[in-house]
Amino acid sequence: MVSSNAPEALSSIPSSEIIVVGGGAVGVGCAYALAKAGRTDILVVERCGDVGAVTTAQGAGLCGQVRDSVERTKLAMHSVRTFRELQASSVKPDWHETGSLRVALGARRAEEFRRLRAVAVEAGLEADLINSAEAKRRFPQMDFQKASAILWCPTDGYMTPRAVAASYRHNAEKLGVRFSTGTALEDVLVKEGRVRGVKTDRGAAECGWLVNAAGAHAHHIAKLAGLVLPIFPVRHEYFVTVPMDGLTPELPCFRVPELTLYGRVRDGGLLLGGWEPQSCHLDPGAFDLSSEAPPVVTDWPVLSSFEDSFASLFPSARAAEKSWVGKGWPTFTPDGRFIIGESSRVKGFVMAGGCNAHGISGSGGIGKLLVESMLDPNPSEYVRSLSPDRFTEASFDWDDARRRSAHVYETYYGV
Numbered sequence: 459m460v461s462s463n464a465p466e467a468l469s470s471i472p473s474s475e476i477i478v479v480g481g482g483a484v485g486v487g488c489a490y491a492l493a494k495a496g497r498t499d500i501l502v503v504e505r506c507g508d509v510g511a512v513t514t515a516q517g518a519g520l521c522g523q524v525r526d527s528v529e530r531t532k533l534a535m536h537s538v539r540t541f542r543e544l545q546a547s548s549v550k551p552d553w554h555e556t557g558s559l560r561v562a563l564g565a566r567r568a569e570e571f572r573r574l575r576a577v578a579v580e581a582g583l584e585a586d587l588i589n590s591a592e593a594k595r596r597f598p599q600m601d602f603q604k605a606s607a608i609l610w611c612p613t614d615g616y617m618t619p620r621a622v623a624a625s626y627r628h629n630a631e632k633l634g635v636r637f638s639t640g641t642a643l644e645d646v647l648v649k650e651g652r653v654r655g656v657k658t659d660r661g662a663a664e665c666g667w668l669v670n671a672a673g674a675h676a677h678h679i680a681k682l683a684g685l686v687l688p689i690f691p692v693r694h695e696y697f698v699t700v701p702m703d704g705l706t707p708e709l710p711c712f713r714v715p716e717l718t719l720y721g722r723v724r725d726g727g728l729l730l731g732g733w734e735p736q737s738c739h740l741d742p743g744a745f746d747l748s749s750e751a752p753p754v755v756t757d758w759p760v761l762s763s764f765e766d767s768f769a770s771l772f773p774s775a776r777a778a779e780k781s782w783v784g785k786g787w788p789t790f791t792p793d794g795r796f797i798i799g800e801s802s803r804v805k806g807f808v809m810a811g812g813c814n815a816h817g818i819s820g821s822g823g824i825g826k827l828l829v830e831s832m833l834d835p836n837p838s839e840y841v842r843s844l845s846p847d848r849f850t851e852a853s854f855d856w857d858d859a860r861r862r863s864a865h866v867y868e869t870y871y872g873v
Contacts, residue, residue: 471638473664475499477656478671479643479679480810481509483517483619483818485671486626487540488810489635491825495833498634501665502627503658505642510623512750513673514818516786517619518696518731520711520722521819522558523583524574524611529840531581533823538613540822541622549628552621556722558614558711559593561605561771567716568607570873575609585611597712599704601771616711616722619818626821643672643747646682646807653683653806667800667832669808674751674787676797676811677742683804685850687797688859689812691787692867693738693754696731697761698724699778715871717767728775731784732764733870740787741860754785788815792854792862796824798844799831802851808832809846814866 476497478485481504489502506512521541523534541553562568571587578585588610590602602608627637638660645657646668655664670679677689711722718733738757745751761783769776791797791812801807810828813820827844830837 470661471503471641471658471663472501472636473655474501474636475665476501476667476669477663477665478502478669479656480504480671480673481506481623481637481639482512482514482671482673483510483623483626483821484673484810484813484824485669486510486623486630487821487825488669488671488828490626490630490633491829492832493630493633493635495829497833500635501663502635502637503641503643503656504637504639507640509627509637509639510620513786513788514623515620516784517818518720518722518729518784519616519619519818520558520720521616522611522614522711522713524560524578524585524609526574526577528577528581531577531583533820533826535581535583536826537820537822538615540825541617544622544625544629547625547629549625550621551625552618553615554617554707555613555615556708556710557596557610557612558713559597560609560611561602561712561714562607563604563714563716564606566873571607571609578611583611584613585609597709599772599774600712601773604770614711622818622821643679646679648683648804651803651805653804667806667808669810669828671810673811673817674742674789675747676789676809678747680809680846682747683801683807685801685804685807685846687809687812687846687849688792688854688856688863689742689789689797690860690863691740691742691751692790692864693785694731694788694815695754695757695761695783695785696729697764697780698729698782698784699727699775700781701726702728702774702778714768714771718871719764719768727781728772728778730764730768730775732767733867734760735868737864737867739860739864739867751787754787756783756785788813788817790814790863790866792859792866794866796827796844797846797849798824798827799841799846801846803847815870
């Protein structure tokens with residue numbers, strides 16, 4: 459989908475210190491983070507006519523900070539700080555800091571919640587175990603009688619994904635970042651082991667750094683530079699109902715891990731999504747750089763299973779009329795970690811991909827990691843662990859990597 463209000467693309471693309479390929483939340487967020495760090499000679503190249511028009515536009519928009527490690531929790535906290543910062547600008551990400559409820563239904567999950575709360579406390583994130591009565595006060599329409607534990611995080615929230623990309627763009631442009639939308643990348647120019655520039659359908663341009671934030675096409679961009687990276691698109695779906703009584707924008711987001719479900723209020727209706735135990739995923743070799751990933755055909759049996767599972771906690775969800783279905787191809791990696799940083803094999807080629815469904819909500823933190831990987835002469839051990847070298851400098855079996863990437867999706871809420 460192309461916005462009718464999208465600014466015109468540059469008639470030819472200028473050489474730049476840094477070229478970012480991909481105008482989704484991750485790419486534009488990385489450009490914003492780099493510009494804030496003082497690197498403003500940046501060009502963002504996006505094939506669509508506007509930013510945030512492909513996978514980003516299909517995102518559900520929840521942002522949760524509770525994670526199983528201090529590093530991941532602090533990154534999510536940085537994303538929330540970024541959304542607050544953007545919300546204060548004239549082009550807003552539509553950030554709603556409503557808090558979130560994480561609901562456990564069994565003893566094993568309740569124990570996990572206690573561990574998660576301990577991690578949150580160590581990271582400096584406010585998170586509390588609350589009783590069913592308090593949860594009911596915060597979300598009156600939901601039945602918490604079956605809950606064995608409820609974890610409340612008051613600073614979680616949600617945003618409108620495409621508005622996030624637009625806000626990043628506006629604020630990046632204020633810092634000097636340029637954008638060339640409606641511009642298709644055709645080749646990555648590499649000479650003597652270093653990126654030298656790009657070739658597009660609007661001409662060629664030199665660069666010192668190329669940031670690959672191309673989402674479902676990140677594998678193809680890496681291949682142009684001579685790198686094979688296991689980045690696999692996996693189908694994800696959710697639905698939104700028509701407006702329902704009592705559902706207001708201030709109600710918290712929610713997650714029910716044992717049912718593999720999450721949701722929030724959207725436009726007065728219920729947004730409900732989930733993680734499928736048998737995923738539908740793609741080999742990126744099934745399509746090429748010049749084409750879109752195959753369209754996602756709505757899987758009504760899967761969406762109906764989400765509704766049936768959630769009815770035990772939210773009876774009015776059953777048979778509610780649907781107004782919209784969100785569906786797309788977020789990308790996953792075999793180890794469930796981002797691929798961020800410069801390749802040692804092709805200097806100047808920098809990855810910002812394989813986001814494992816955290817691209818939009820984690821875009822602020824991803825930008826922070828990217829800046830550290832590129833500009834800090836001594837990046838942290840955690841940042842170094844995300845390098846694309848972990849795949850390019852070691853052998854791996856492609857089919858096994860595909861299966862393991864799908865497994866990351868299928869066990870997203872695994873204990």
